[in-house]
Amino acid sequence: MDLAVTSIPKKGDQILQDAINSFRTVLTPEQLAEFECIQSVPDTDAVLVFTAELDLRRQNQKGKSIASRLFPVLQSVHSFTSVIDTFVSSNPTIAALIWGSVKMTMTIMLNAASYYEAFVELCMELGRMCPRFEQYHALFPASERLQEALCAFNACIIQCCRRVIAMPKSSSGWTSPLNPLNPSFWQSFQQVFESDLQKLRDHSKNVNKEIRLAADQSQHRNNELQRLENEQADRSRRSLSRFISRTRDDFDTMHRLQIMRSEEVERENNQKLLDSLSSYDYIKPLKQARQKRYPKSAEWIFSTDEFKRWVDGTTPGLLWCSGKMGSGKSIICASVIDYLLTKRSSGRSHVTFFFSRFDDSESMRAETILRALARQLVTVQDVSGHTKRALEIIQNAPEDISLELSQFLTRLLSRKGPPLWVILDGIDECQREERKIVIKVLRSMLDDGVNARLFITSRDHATSVFKGHYANLEQVSMHCSLAQNGMAQLVDQAVQQCLDAEELLVSDQSLISEIKNTLTQQADGMILWVILTLRHLCSQPNNERIREAIAFMNLPRNLTDIFNRILHRTITDEKDDIVQALLPWIVAAKQPLTLSQLEECCLISPLQEYTIRDRFVNGIHLVDTWFQGLVEIDYETKTVHFIHTCVRQFFLTASDNPAFSKFHVRIQDADRHIGDICVTYLNFNDFKTTLARVRPPLPPIAPDEICQRALSSEWNWPRFLRLSQKMRGHKRRVANIDVTIASCTKTPDATVQETILLDHPFLAYASAHWLSHSIHFDQEHCQTWSLWKNMLMCGNELAASPVSEENHRTIDGALVLWATQNRHSALLDVVATSAELIKQYHPVLFDYVLKESNNNFLLHHMLSTKSLDRELNSLCCRAAYNGCLEVVKTLYEAGVDFNTHGGLSGRPPTLPLIEAAVKGHIKVIEYLLQRGANPNMQTHLYQSALEPAAELGGLEGLQVCRLLIDAGANVRNTNALLRSCARGDREIIKLLLSAGADVNASYPAPQWKLPSVGFRPILDYSHHALTPTHRMTVHLYTKIKRPYYKLSPFQSQKLILLSF
Template identity: 85%
Template sequence: MDLTQSSQVVTSSVPKKGDQILQTAINSFRTVLTPEQLAELDCIQSVPETDAVLVFTAELDLRRQSKKGKSIASRLFPVLQAVHSFTSIIDTFISSNPTIAALVWGSVKMTMTASIMLNAASYYEAFIELCMELGRICPRFEQYQALFPASKRLQEALCTFNACIIDCCRRVIAMPKSSSGWTSPLNPLNPSFWQSFQQVFESDLQKLRDHSKNVNKEIRLAADQSQYRNNELQRLENEQADQSRRSLSRFMSRTRDDFDTMHKLQIMRSEEVENSLSSYDYIKPLKQARQKRYPKSAEWIFGTDEFKSWVDGTTSGLLWCSGKMGSGKSIICASVIDYLLTRPSSRRSHVTFFFSRFDDSESMRAETILRALARQLVTVQDVSGHTKQALETIKSAPGDILFDLSRLLTRLLSRKGPPSWVILDGIDECQREERQILTKVLTSMLDDGVNARLFITSRDHATSTFKEDYVILGQISMNCSAAQDGMAQLVDQAVQKCLDAEELLVEDQTLINEIKNTLTKHADGMILWVTLILRHLCTQPNNERIREAIAFKNLPRSLTELFNRILDRTVSEEKESIVQALLPWLVAAKQPLTLSQLKECCLISPLQEYTIRDRYVNGIHLIDNWFQGLVEVDYETKTVHFIHASVQQFFLNASDNPAFSNFHVCLEDADRHIGDVCITYLNFSDFKTTLARIRPPLPPIAPDEICQKALSNEWSWPRLLRLSQRLQGKKPRAADIDASFASYTRAADKTIQETILLDHPFLPYASAHWLSHSVNFDQEHCQTWSLWRDMLMWGHELAASPVSEEHHRTVDGALVFWATQNRHSALLDVVVTSAELIEQYHHILFDYVLKESDTNPLLHHMLSTKSLGHELNSLCCRAAYHGRLEIVKTLYEAGVDVNAHGGLLGRPPNTLPLTEAAEKGHIKVIEYLLQRGANPNIQTDLYRSALVPAAELGGLKGLQACRLLIDAGANVRNTDALLKSCASGDREIIKLLLSSGADVNASYPAPQWKLPSVGI
């Protein structure tokens, strides 16, 4: 029997307590439904698909297209995702009734649909707020996923929590039916409805908060037993495998409980392998783009011939959409994704997507993009055969995995059936090197004829991106006439929204129409321009000032002019000091920071010794007003973002107006400043005191326990801080079973840890990014250089390591390799200046010097230390072999002897730079070495002289090399160069050698010829 088949085969038929709790809630929910709603609920029989939340929220927005305002369905995402994750795990691990999980999901889904479609704005807005609060209360799936299967108490706690959500849904459904008459406070048309709604459901929210606390308590309790259970599961797995090899019949006669245990373990392991592929939260940018979309404003693209042909598959599999900055390409991408998710003929297709964000460096890496795409295409059922092998290879690969990723992605996209859809937004945000890697993979996939259709948006035209690659594609511009119609719709709805919200206080319909016409006419395709101008109009005190603002002569002609006007208003309102203090953090942070993080870290001074709460920023929630709308706060994560990449670029570029010079941000200086603050922060005396308090003296350990203790998992601050980071913004990676167990093994410390994180929200960021922000550190400009160097050399308990799950301990080979991969010049300088480190890791540095094009500063630093001797001879040989003339020059000028033997990895130990250059035909290097006294007649382990590999190379380069060597005095008589050239049949080289005195009668040892196989 296949262990990956549905869990219903192996679960008990006796209802479990969790089932009963959920069934009771579902039965109660059914009592408030209409006959039509009951019939709809009864039709739900299957567990939701993995993309059910994406599809459902897209459907909700589609149904609400006739309503006013922006998309709101994405605000339901957190609670929907929490319930969806719960249903998937109960279906696998506890439910004896196959429909329980489906009905839990169906109940919540039905409530959302009924509430959102109710024709009362106050009702669904209040309901949205309720759902957002529910999303904040819901237990995080990654916190309980690994612990759930083994703990009945945890299972029951989670079932109780979700049953409470269903009960809350019951009250939401019943509320409009029980609210009659204008005077009823629960009538959605009553002005006091919002407050009444909140009061009615406060008791439900409090109950859910209590149940959530109970879940967290059960998580800690389950963790105390988890390590033992994990060991037992592994033992059972080993026993089962051993017994199955000896006797299949005995294997099939195992008890149902053991079989079920094995099945659960296999599912958990498959999920672990599957989710190790990517932990990046690729859904968050989609939700943000949906939030900015007005109904029907992006539908123009669906009516274009190019899009219709692309969807129907009658043209190229790649559709390229280009548009200027601020034209709404991300919104178009989100609309295309939702169109495909809700299109009936696409329901069985995979819709995969990725948004590269200008303010998230991780999203601009080709590897991150490819991993996220592959992760969306893989399901637990796929984790077998070639796919499982590929996933495990990628998971365990120590170095570059781009080839393996590309091959896996090509295989996944080549499956038979309906085509997969791949949507990519903002690849122009990636650095040129990353963009080249990505386009190379995409081109390769298209050449392989994958069963997929690609939609890509970019500021650049396709020709400038693919350049020399010949790619058949369709193209569409955001500046086409159809897009202009979409702009008119957007302006109409945006203005109406401001009027409805009483932000734009205009009653004159003529002026309202004038505003709409002016914005539509002069937007030039830029949604960003419309948004900011409209915000400015909302601040005007009367109609006269509004008319002045929209007069053609007063309208800003470009985004830069518009941004300058905003800065002018910032200065006039005396907010320039706080804005300038916040700018480095918004521009240079590795990922968007939350309001609470900015509040804590913004005004920390380098080398500050402890937390000074008087330096916390007051009123940080007003940051949107301080920046006059140039930043926005994400409703779900509370992270702060520039509203567009053009805003970030504006602050990075020096202003033409001297009055705004202090708003200019030098990225290198800002990065260094954040690094200084991170180092300062991690060394606060607050943390040293706390760590000393929670780290009790070690009890005596018996000798027979030492190995066991050494091998067991230990509690680790960096693990906890990484988890905290992922909860704030990133999608959590799948439960790493062992790591999850380890994170909770000290339940007594848990309260202290939570308190520290609540009091110091910047701690997870500082722990994760202390090293990445120190790339530009140096002793002259960095105030925390000594502190940083000590942390680097001796470790730090709060500093996360980029190469392990534990805290940073010291500089080792893995870290040095990481530094070369990430071009961390400061860390490499520390290695170079340490005689001990450079002796251990010079081979890694040599690889880096040879790989990179601009490494002269590091090489000069290496040479100035005088720590390396004969190792430099090998580097010179390798540089000559790779044709790196500038490195050969630098080494010679530093005193390296070009006639001294060195070695190349995987070759005989004694070789010479001239020989290596001759073997590869690097003429410029050969000329330089000969001019600097290289002797062409010195013998190596492979060749009698440099003339031999040159003759063996043949061709034009071989002929040129032979001439240079002979002119420099190479002995043509005492080598087998003539024999090599005769073997290759190169007449020009043979003539040259003979004319130079080669002996045609010379004898040489017979070569070891290999006879070709003839299949006998």
């Protein structure tokens, strides 16, 4: 077996070369000359640039942008060329020609306008078969079989491209049998290429099989290397001469294995380090925004003076674009990105961007935004030196890494050369705290003078977001005069598209013009209003009704008016039941659900025991029709989304019309319902039967091999389900003996798991989000409470854990901490009401109770267990220190004695009154004194609560001292006067003396820190501020030869102070 591979094997190289040569044969002389000029490999952002160029070339044609649908297949080919370019040596241009053949095919088909959309659909089907780069990149160099399989797959893509170009020429020019005017054209186009698609499916399956085999071989090499190393270590303890003579061959083998392993580990670790920075799919929202854009409708912004100055660099580095809800800000963002990619981008000038989506909670986190921006500026080839160290710091940093991310991002954006472009859309979707973090980082970067120019869109004006912190920016409004021209372009194309699709059945040209003029003039900058109003016009049966609908008095006044009309039509069409059933899922899902997931889960009943296919939703692909255009289906992922955040907000707001009350979604109820279904689903008997069936009796296996395979196991259900959704996992893998033993009998290509996932598409979502949807669970309102609680305590093989990559096993410290961080009240309630768990995890719960002191439900549940005793005294002291009055009250009502000492971590026992006095919490002190707290009780640090009050000083300290004296505090048996003198706090000194403090008292040398200059400030204060009517003698007793502090500038043990 070859142990090192430095180039693609001859077979794979020849397969690619043959495919490229075959592709050449269908090109015209002009096309062939252009093809032969291709020499350079594609840049990192080549896919983004090329799809933007395709849309730009297609601007004179009707309809929305569709080039982004080519993205998956282009990205797959692009990723493959990157590894080919790295490891091939026989033909340096082969990577460039692979990319060039696919790119040229798409360019040729763009010119054949009639075939372009059918070709795009074909490419979308092809893209679903493409292997993901992260699956094979680390294994590729060391596996000849995997290399050949990938070469064959990509050669098949080139052959398919060859057929696409040759197909129109094969008959009589660009005519039948595939005539676009033929009604069966789209179906025929698919049928002609079905054989090619089947070949690609077969090659795709083979690639997946070889990936798994290469992974197993890699593990085998590691095991072999470990075996050899162990043998050599054992032999080295014997005769050295015999060892050298007998193991030279083993040394050579071991050396080669070590080199291979070292290179493979470095590739894996670098990619993992890069993935740990961010694996968020930031490109998907760009593709969605592109698909909503009509050609030239957003180009108005390029003509504004503000944009011109921003692009040329003659204006501040930040251009802020504001516009009302539904005005098309995301579309503007996508257009700016494409403009920069095609007009301003260069090999060293990167365009980075991020879209915050209202239906993707992850995209509204500041950390996600900053990580994704940084990830776009780093490639796996950059992971070395300073960049690698910075990535490792971020990976190992504590929870709040905004500072580290800010520094890293600033360094990346400070590179010399052409400016870098940063485009942000929808930061107003983020919560205020998250938005503040993003703005703070951006402001810091701009203050540091980064070599970057920022473009941000938001509903808010920049002044309301920055609030005067950063004024060096320019603003452009979506409501400017130039934007009106863009609106006219959009209306014209949208109306024409409806006419071409025979959705708007109007032949009267004057009426068509009237429709266009009315929509343009009344839109008030809202694209969403135009699209939905036009859809309403399409539903009218005749010209008369259309004219009535566009009359000024009948036009919808705002978006809410449109939404109400849509609900009325929904009820009229008798689709209200299915719409109401689907609404909670679309509103409250943690991430958009696919058509197949909605079809399966929508009508499941809580506590249903198994799959009932008769309950599947029929015709789910018509969901956008049922919702009258308020939802849309993503072409690539087949996920269902609201068309805009305002639609979701509409359904979350109660309607004034009683007829629409059932369309109102209460988010907590919806969240709880989805949680019920997730728990029900994960406990289906279907899975119990299947999992039992894939675990027949085990073949003989040695105990040491069981352990070894457990420690190296890479498969379990949650990990498999995460991969199916490309979910992010950061936690360290732990050994799983049970899963490994069970997996000894699994099929090599994991067909059982894949089949289960195909038959149960909702499984991946339920596994990932069963716990996050149960935050609002309670025994009274949750039908699956007992089932869910059992899953928590005993685990579930299909349920993913939020704190590891393994399935959920039981409640542990990591999960309890996660629950406090995510305010998971239901999980915390289970812990709080369990006598066993509360004893184990009460410190974490105490931290949470103090942090969320306004909500005492958890504390009441903790107290109900009667399992805590002295721990409550400690909690009471902490609550008093933090000023948590409600917690103190709850503890008193539960019987906690305020005069009993409580221990704090790292500190001697203390009392609630003294802790409240330390921080000056007046209301807490008043309550404690009213409920019997003794102001004269001592602790290790203080003789009474007066001492920390005097030490606190100021107005608060004075107020606390008064409260304590009024409650009977003894001023004579404390060193409160000494402490107030040390501070020089005149008002407190007066109060203490007037309350009877002894000016001639003797004090042991204090163990608390005095001012660094000794007593000089006291003397100075005394001589200048006090009247010589009294004298106070303070004897300071020190230990012989070991004073507690230096009496500088005095050496005697008696100090005379002028006093009252």
